[in-house]
Amino acid sequence: MPTIFILYVKVIDKITDIIGRITMYTVFAMMAILVLSFVTRNIINFPLLWIIEMAQFIMTGYYLMGGAYSMKENQHVRMDLVYGSFSEKNKARMDLFTSIFLIFYLIVLLIGSYNSLVYTLETKKTLFSAWRPYVWPISSIMFTGILLMILQTVSIVFKDYAKVKGIKI
Amino acid sequence: MLAEYFSYEAIAILMFATMILMLLTGQRVFGAIGFVAAAAALLLWGNGAVEMPFTASWKLFKWYPMLTLPLFIYMGYMISESGIANDLYKMFHVYFGGTRGGLAIGTMLMMVAISAMNGLSVAGMAVGATIALPEMLKRNYDKRMISGVVQAGSSLGILIPPSVVLVLYGMIARQPVSKLWLAGLIPGLIMATLFILYIYIRCRLQPELGPVLPEKERKMPLIDKIKLLRAGIIPFFIFFVMTGLFIMGIASLVECSAVGALAATVAAWSKGRLNLKVIEDVCKKTLGVSCMFMWIILAALCFGAVFDGIGASKAIESLFIERWNLSPWGVLIMMQLSYILMGMFLDDTAMLVIVAPLYVPLIIALGFDPIWYGVLYTITCQIAYMTPPFGYNLFLMRAMAPKEITLIDIYRSIIPFVLVMLFGLIIMMRFPQIALWLPTTILG
Numbered sequence: 301m302p303t304i305f306i307l308y309v310k311v312i313d314k315i316t317d318i319i320g321r322i323t324m325y326t327v328f329a330m331m332a333i334l335v336l337s338f339v340t341r342n343i344i345n346f347p348l349l350w351i352i353e354m355a356q357f358i359m360t361g362y363y364l365m366g367g368a369y370s371m372k373e374n375q376h377v378r379m380d381l382v383y384g385s386f387s388e389k390n391k392a393r394m395d396l397f398t399s400i401f402l403i404f405y406l407i408v409l410l411i412g413s414y415n416s417l418v419y420t421l422e423t424k425k426t427l428f429s430a431w432r433p434y435v436w437p438i439s440s441i442m443f444t445g446i447l448l449m450i451l452q453t454v455s456i457v458f459k460d461y462a463k464v465k466g467i468k469i
Numbered sequence: 470m471l472a473e474y475f476s477y478e479a480i481a482i483l484m485f486a487t488m489i490l491m492l493l494t495g496q497r498v499f500g501a502i503g504f505v506a507a508a509a510a511l512l513l514w515g516n517g518a519v520e521m522p523f524t525a526s527w528k529l530f531k532w533y534p535m536l537t538l539p540l541f542i543y544m545g546y547m548i549s550e551s552g553i554a555n556d557l558y559k560m561f562h563v564y565f566g567g568t569r570g571g572l573a574i575g576t577m578l579m580m581v582a583i584s585a586m587n588g589l590s591v592a593g594m595a596v597g598a599t600i601a602l603p604e605m606l607k608r609n610y611d612k613r614m615i616s617g618v619v620q621a622g623s624s625l626g627i628l629i630p631p632s633v634v635l636v637l638y639g640m641i642a643r644q645p646v647s648k649l650w651l652a653g654l655i656p657g658l659i660m661a662t663l664f665i666l667y668i669y670i671r672c673r674l675q676p677e678l679g680p681v682l683p684e685k686e687r688k689m690p691l692i693d694k695i696k697l698l699r700a701g702i703i704p705f706f707i708f709f710v711m712t713g714l715f716i717m718g719i720a721s722l723v724e725c726s727a728v729g730a731l732a733a734t735v736a737a738w739s740k741g742r743l744n745l746k747v748i749e750d751v752c753k754k755t756l757g758v759s760c761m762f763m764w765i766i767l768a769a770l771c772f773g774a775v776f777d778g779i780g781a782s783k784a785i786e787s788l789f790i791e792r793w794n795l796s797p798w799g800v801l802i803m804m805q806l807s808y809i810l811m812g813m814f815l816d817d818t819a820m821l822v823i824v825a826p827l828y829v830p831l832i833i834a835l836g837f838d839p840i841w842y843g844v845l846y847t848i849t850c851q852i853a854y855m856t857p858p859f860g861y862n863l864f865l866m867r868a869m870a871p872k873e874i875t876l877i878d879i880y881r882s883i884i885p886f887v888l889v890m891l892f893g894l895i896i897m898m899r900f901p902q903i904a905l906w907l908p909t910t911i912l913g
Contacts, residue, residue, distance in 0.1 A: 324756040327543050327730075330536060334727030338720050352533060355723065359536050360526070363763035366756045375757030376497035376764065377816070381858040383495020394495055401491065402500035405522065405768070408507040412523025442526060 301467050305458050309469055312455040313372060319448065320369025323362060330358050350431045357438050364445030368452035392463040399457050406450045413443040477779040484509050484775070489814055492859070498816045499761075503768035509775050525770035529763070534636050534646065537588065537726040539759040541633050544730045545592030545626075546751040548583065548707075551737035554596040556700035557582055558604065563697055566687045570672030570679030572610060573618045574665050576601040580622030581629065581661045582704040585712070586733070588633040588726075590854065590862055591758060593623025598869035606873060611678040614671070616874050617882035620862050621664055621890070624851040629657035630712045631729070634850055636722070637766075637821055638843045642829040646722050647715065649843045651908040656844050659903065660893045667889050707732050716911065762818055769822035782827045789831070797835040801842075804828050805849050805894070812853020817861055821850065841897075844904040848894045855883045 337351040370376060386394060417439040419425070426432040462469050475483065484505055491501035503522060510518035529535060548554065561575025568574065576597065583593045597619030605615045627634040630650035639646040672679040711729035714720040720728055737743045776782075789800045808828075811820055825846065832842045854862040857880045866879050897903055 320756065324752040327539055327752060327755055331540060331543075331727045331730050334536070334540075334724050335731055338724040338728055341724075342719060355536055356530055356533060359539070360530050362539060362756070363760050363767075364526070366760045367764060370757045370760035370764075371497075373753075373757055376499060376761050377861060377864055378495050378497055379492040379501075379816070379859045380495055380864075382493055386495070391495070398491075398494045398496035398500075401504040402496060405500055405503035405507045408511070408519060409503075409522050409526075412520040413526075415520055416523060416527075438530075442523075 301458075301462055301465070301469075306469055309455045309458050312451050316368045316372050316448065316452050316455075319365055320372070323366040323369065326358055326362050330355055330362070333358075349429075350433070353427055353429060353431055353433050357433075357441075360438055361441045361445070364442050365448070367445055368448040371449065371452045371456065389464060392460040395460045396457060396464065399453060399460070403450065403453055403457075406446065406453060410443070410446045410450060413439070413446050417443045477781070478784055480509070480513070480779055481776065481781050481784065484772070488772075492815065498819065499764035499768045502765065502772055502816070502819050506768060506772035506775055510771070510778075513775065513778065521774060522768075522771045525767050525774065528770055529767055532640050534640055534722050535763075535766075536723040537631075537636055538633055538762060539755055540723075540726040540730045541588035541631065542591060542758050542762075543751060543755040544726070544733045545587040545589055546595070546754050547730070547733040547737055548586055549592050549595040549599070550742060550747050550751060551733065552740045552742050553586075553700070553703050553736060554579065554583065554600055556697075557704070558600050560697040560700040562604070562682075563687050563689065563694060566682030568669075569676050569681055570610075570614075570668045571682065572601075572605050572608065573615055573668045573672070573679050576605070576615070576618050577622045577661060577665050577668065580619075580625055581658070582701070583623075584625040584629040584657065585708045586704055586729070587626050588631040588636070590623040590626040591865065593626050594619065594862065594865045595869060597623055598866065598871070602874070603871055606871060608682065609680050612874050613878050613882040614668070614678050615882075616866070616870065616879055617884075617886045618664070618668065619870075620855050620866055620879075620883055621886035622661075624854055624862060625657055625661060627851060627854075628653045628660065628844070628847050630654055631715075631726070632847065634821065634847050635843055637818075638825060638846055641822070641825040642839050642843065644839050644843060645912075647718075648840050648908040648912055650712065651716065651911055652840050652844050652904040653847060655907055656848065656893070656897050656904050659896070660848070660890065663889050663893050664886065667885060671885075703736050707736065765816060765818050766822055769816075769819035772819070773823045773826055776823065776827065782830060785827050786831050786834075797837070800831065800835060801837065801845075801898070804832075805845065805898075808846075808849045809852055809856070812849070812860070813856045814859055816859065817850055817853045820853065821846075838901060838905060840908060841901045841904045845894065845897060848890060848897065852887055852890050852894075855887060857883075 333351055333354055337348060340346045340348050420435040420439045425435045427435060459469060488502060488505045491505055507522045510521040557579045561579055562572060565571035565575040580593045583596055602615060602619060606612060630653055632650060632653055635649040635653055636646055639649050707729060710732050711725050715722060715725035789795050789803060795803060808824060829839060833839055854860045857863055863879060
């Protein structure tokens with residue numbers, strides 16, 4: 301296996317790891333602003349305008365930026381009726397084949413998110429609410445998350461290929 | 470271009486068939502569903518549909534209540550790490566160990582308590598597989614029965630409030646979550662009672678399934694016995710601050726999930742279980758499970774949008790009512806049956822997102838109560854989660870259960886419990902008041 305592939309796997313996995321580890325702690329950010337919202341609304345009677353959108357932003361970033369990490373950690377459920385009985389090598393073979401479909405879906409997602417990003421940047425679109433935040437920051441996070449998901453999927457494809465060939469990365 | 474050659478019904482069937490085939494390859498569920506949806510959209514409507522899969526993410530963005538998902542998952546893991554469950558188990562061990570099958574009954578009660586603190590079946594499953602199963606195995610309980618107890622018991626997590634499935638249903642059916650949660654409470658308790666009755670009767674008839682605990686294991690001074698009851702305080706407290714504040718209208722839905730997550734963290738801290746390792750572990754698992762669900766929902770939303778585009782809702786209506794000439798009840802029963810059947814082979818979360826928008830308008834048009842249907846839907850969902858070959862609970866159980874419990878054990882263990890659940894489902898269908906009494910009494 302050419303060194304460039306091995307290097308790719310190492311670099312992408314590292315990036316995925318770092319981003320995943322940061323992303324996983326944003327659950328505390330969601331918790332914090334929602335508890336804050338509860339307190340300000342009920343106790344000091346001062347509702348904050350930005351809470352809902354902010355929480356939505358973090359939530360969207362959470363699962364899109366976390367997607368690649370959950371891929372790397374193999375957290376996605378599969379239907380293992382047939383697949384489960386395969387040997388490790390055959391599992392890798394099957395994945396190599398079916399990754400084509402997965403990557404197809406992810407690329408369609410990426411095109412959509414790219415168009416959306418360009419649109420929100422060009423029109424300086426804001427959300428329709430009292431706070432009126434710009435949409436492009438979240439569009440760019442969505443785009444990055446999906447891109448990272450593709451890069452990670454390709455890394456898994458390389459790893460599966462190595463497994464089939466019996467090479468250790 | 471696809472539409473030129475096939476009728477819309479044929480396309481719908483083709484999409485389902487491709488989805489099943491894709492799932493069988495063992496590719497990740499979200500990838501399989503997303504691919505079928507994206508490919509169908511492109512084939513049906515050409516390049517203009519290229520943005521359809523991504524549009525689903527904006528829909529998900531606007532589903533504000535989805536925020537409860539990661540927070541409830543976090544809470545579930547935090548509770549299973551916090552030692553609350555260990556205390557609960559110890560309490561039931563001492564109090565129920567003396568009856569035949571008592572530990573299994575105790576485990577079921579523990580599952581009810583966990584379900585009242587959590588919106589998914591993950592927490593109950595984790596606690597059941599790591600705490601209750603090993604203990605019961607050690608005491609020669611029948612492994613097939615207890616594996617069923619944990620699976621059926623943990624599935625109550627989505628029926629007894631809080632419930633993420635009912636949140637999802639509420640968004641799709643546009644019904645208030647507060648009513649749905651209250652509607653799930655009594656059916657959930659009835660379901661638990663039915664399970665307990667089943668265990669009790671079964672162990673009366675076959676005492677070897679659940680042997681009585683030896684006296685010395687349960688003997689302790691009365692004062693210690695009373696002290697054990699403290700295990701119940703934290704679950705009550707968490708249930709109150711979370712579901713209570715929400716039902717009373719003080720906290721909004723997402724706020725209550727955040728308050729609950731905080732309460733679970735504080736509970737773990739107060740028991741001296743909170744450290745960096747636990748926090749990291751919980752956050753990591755939460756991210757993994759949340760991402761899994763969110764990506765499946767994302768893909769399923771696109772699939773649903775394609776279905777909507779080809780008018781599947783109308784097609785089902787005409788199939789059930791015009792072609793098969795079914796009565797309203799016939800339609801309802803067909804829906805439940807088809808859902809259980811599809812739930813066996815397809816991913817259940819995805820089913821919820823794809824099928825609910827097709828069924829709910831029809832239910833309302835036929836004059837049924839959508840709140841009540843939400844409860845039926847959730848019970849069906851519980852069954853679907855447990856039935857092989859594909860079920861999320863099965864998947865979790867395989868990953869977490871002790872090694873002695875084989876796949877065959879897991880598959881066979883659910884049979885009696887699924888029958889009990891079907892019985893429960895029929896009761897809830899026949900007597901809608903069971904579900905509707907509490908929400909009408911409290912919320913009007």
